[in-house]
Amino acid sequence: MDYQARIVRDPKICGGEPVIKGTRVTLRTVLASLAEGDDIATILKEFPTLTEEDVRAINAFAADH
Helix, strand or coil: CHHHHHHHCCCCHHHCCCCCCCCEHHHHHHHHHHHCCCHHHHHHHHCCCHHHHHHHHHHHHHCCC
16 A cells, blocks of 8 residues: 555644644554554544545554554
8 A cells, every 4th residue: 555645744743743644643643543442433433534545554654664
């Protein structure tokens, strides 16, 4: 998956932490939810600005880093 188009870092947004483009949702936040056992449907309810593909991009990013 090409997650690079979905994930951005900007020092002016969330202190430069990686976020999903067009949101202020950090990858760290979503990964913490996944680690706590939340499924994709739950995450999408908690963060309605995200799509299923965004969550998959976060997983791909985490796997590469």
